[in-house]
Amino acid sequence: MPRYQPDPALKFTFGLWTVGNIGRDPFGSPVRRPISPVQICKLLGEVGAYGVNFHDNDLVPIDATPRQRDKIVAEFKKALKDNGLRVPMATTNLFADPVFKDGAFTSNNAKIRAYAIQKTMRAMDLGAECGAKIYVFWGGREGAETDAAKSPVDAIKRFREAINFLCEYSIERKYGYQFAFEAKPNEPRGHIYFAVTGSYLGFIPTLEHPEMCGVNPEVAHEHMAGLNFVHQVAAALEAGKLFHIDLNDQEFGRYDQDFRFGSANLKHAFFLVKLLEDWGYDGPRHFDAHAYRQSDYQDVLEFARGCMRTYMILREKAHRWNHDSEIQQILNQIDVQDSALSKLTAKYSSAHARKLLAVPLDREQLASMPLPYERLDQLTMDLLMGVR
Numbered sequence: 023m024p025r026y027q028p029d030p031a032l033k034f035t036f037g038l039w040t041v042g043n044i045g046r047d048p049f050g051s052p053v054r055r056p057i058s059p060v061q062i063c064k065l066l067g068e069v070g071a072y073g074v075n076f077h078d079n080d081l082v083p084i085d086a087t088p089r090q091r092d093k094i095v096a097e098f099k100k101a102l103k104d105n106g107l108r109v110p111m112a113t114t115n116l117f118a119d120p121v122f123k124d125g126a127f128t129s130n131n132a133k134i135r136a137y138a139i140q141k142t143m144r145a146m147d148l149g150a151e152c153g154a155k156i157y158v159f160w161g162g163r164e165g166a167e168t169d170a171a172k173s174p175v176d177a178i179k180r181f182r183e184a185i186n187f188l189c190e191y192s193i194e195r196k197y198g199y200q201f202a203f204e205a206k207p208n209e210p211r212g213h214i215y216f217a218v219t220g221s222y223l224g225f226i227p228t229l230e231h232p233e234m235c236g237v238n239p240e241v242a243h244e245h246m247a248g249l250n251f252v253h254q255v256a257a258a259l260e261a262g263k264l265f266h267i268d269l270n271d272q273e274f275g276r277y278d279q280d281f282r283f284g285s286a287n288l289k290h291a292f293f294l295v296k297l298l299e300d301w302g303y304d305g306p307r308h309f310d311a312h313a314y315r316q317s318d319y320q321d322v323l324e325f326a327r328g329c330m331r332t333y334m335i336l337r338e339k340a341h342r343w344n345h346d347s348e349i350q351q352i353l354n355q356i357d358v359q360d361s362a363l364s365k366l367t368a369k370y371s372s373a374h375a376r377k378l379l380a381v382p383l384d385r386e387q388l389a390s391m392p393l394p395y396e397r398l399d400q401l402t403m404d405l406l407m408g409v410r
Contacts, residue, residue, distance in 0.1 A: 026338075028070045028330040033306040035073040035110055038062055038080035040280075041326055043312040053315055054322075059094070060101040065319070067105025069326045074107050075154075075308060077115040078145035084119060099152065110156055110306040111202075111266055112149025114142045117162035117210065127184035128164045128177035128215060139184050143191055150197045156266050156306070157192070158238045159185070160204040165211030177215055182228060189231040202238035202265040207247040209278050218247055219254040223261055236265035240310055241294070242272035242280055245287070252293045259301050267303070269294075269329070270311035280312045282325055284332035292406055295333060296340035307333065343405055352398045358391070 028034050042062050045053035057065075059081055066074055081098055082091045102109065116126035116138055124130070126138035146157060164181065166172060185201065192199040203225070207217040216222055219239045226235045237258045244251040258264040271281040271291065284291035298307070313325035343349055363381065366374045404410035 026331050026334040028072070028334065030072055032333070032337075033072045033110065033304075034070075034330045034333070035075055035306045035308045036066055036071055036326060036329075037308070037310060038074060038076040040309060040311055041065055041313075041322055042080070045312075045315040045317075047315065050315070054317075054319060057319070059098050063098070063101035063105045063107055065323060066107060066326065069323055070330070071326065072108065073110050073306065074102070075109060075111040075113070075306075076149075076152075077113050078141070078148055079115045079118070082148065084115075095148070095151065102152070109149070109152040109154045111158055111308065112145065112152065112154040112156075113158040113160065114145040116141070117160075122163045124171070125161075125163050125165070125177070127161070127181045128172070129180075130172050135180060135184065139187055142184075142188055146188070146192065146195075146197060146199065150195070150199075155198055155200065156202055156238075157199045158202045158204055158266060160206065160238075161214060161216060162206070162210055164216070165208075165214035167212040174215060178225070181215070182225075185235070186230045189229070189234050192234070193231070199234070200265045201235045203235065204238040204240060204243070204268065206240070206243040206278075209246070218244060218249060219258060223257060223263060226263065236263035238266040238268060239264070240268035240270065241283075241290075242270050242278050242310075243268075245272040245274050246276070246278060248274055251290060252297055255294065255297060259297070259303065264303060264305065266305055266308060267298070268308050268310035269333070270309065280310065282311055282313070282332070283309055283329040284336065285328075288406060289402070291332065292336050292339060292402075295336040296343065299337055299340050300344070339405055343402065346401070346405065346410070349398065349401050349405075352394055352401075356393055356398075 038059055042057055042059075043054075044056055059076070063074060082094050086094065101107075116122050121134060121137065122129075125134070127135060129135050129138070149157060161181070164177065166174070189201065192201075203216065203222040205216050205219045205222055206214050208214055216225065219237050222237050226232050226237075229235055239251065239254050239258060241251050244254050255264060255267065269283045271283055271286040272279050273286050279286075309326070309329040311325075311329060313322045317325060366378045366381075401410065
């Protein structure tokens with residue numbers, strides 16, 4: 023395989039809504055013509071992507087007839103086959119239509135909540151028909167501008183009821199879905215419930231089928247909250263709940279920019295790739311990003327290639343970092359182990375507590391141990407900038 027070409031084993035995917043983005047924003051009209059799902063499959067096949075993901079209405083318009091739906095799906099499945107693509111993940115659009123202006127699963131209106139569940143069941147049918155095994159839930163309208171409008175406690179209960187219902191639907195239909203929850207602090211709502219990945223990691227154990235449920239963290243969403251995305255992904259990995267991941271980039275403290283992966287915060291991107299590779303993440307690596315509004319479709323191709331190429335370059339640099347002798351020497355210096363002490367502190371017992379209290383630990387000596395983090399960080403920068 024040529025250097026930095028996408029590796030199929032890494033399962034690089036894009037959404038119909040990402041490379042198909044027409045460049046509209048709150049202040050401006052579209053700058054690119056819409057292209058069909060079939061055309062998007064051709065584009066992704068050309069750049070060497072592994073797969074394509076979709077919201078239900080990215081593929082089938084919300085007002086399509088059953089006959090129109092079946093025709094669209096048949097054409098899409100043929101395009102998948104023709105371009106060597108898979109559909110690892112599907113999701114439901116519960117945010118665009120006016121019916122969801124004040125929430126879907128968390129709406130105050132029981133009929134709207136029922137419609138949201140109904141729509142999701144049909145979207146799950148569609149995803150399963152196309153081969154998806156991961157189902158993402160992003161609650162873009164599940165929030166509030168004023169807490170006078172709804173109870174956040176009731177909203178959480180309603181969200182739980184919906185997920186429990188849909189888990190049973192997947193089980194009964196034998197779809198084998200893994201549910202992945204995607205957090206975001208705000209936009210389009212002023213405040214979105216389940217604002218960060220940790221919110222969902224706390225929520226999942228309260229579900230009737232927690233074993234089916236994990237998270238789908240997104241770079242931009244955690245950066246909007248001012249958080250270190252690598253740490254959020256690490257928490258999900260450690261909990262065994264990283265089912266899917268959305269890769270893009272984002273300036274801190276801005277609106278949801280969805281930049282090309284690695285284009286804004288290269289060091290953050292490096293340590294993210296290193297984390298995923300070091301810990302053997304084997305799920306899809308989904309690029310939930312958009313080309314610049316100035317781009318034409320030729321440049322959209324470069325955007326898609328660039329997302330994957332940057333990941334591949336950073337993957338190689340992570341391998342080099344892990345095998346750099348000076349970097350590893352510093353890591354060995356700062357990673358001070360003591361097997362006897364670790365055995366005492368690994369699990370509490372009265373005996374371990376008594377022994378630990380008797381251990382002579384000199385705080386001044388411990389505080390004087392060198393931690394050459396400036397050198398370590400500069401070696402990392404040298405490696406990233408190609409001078410090492």
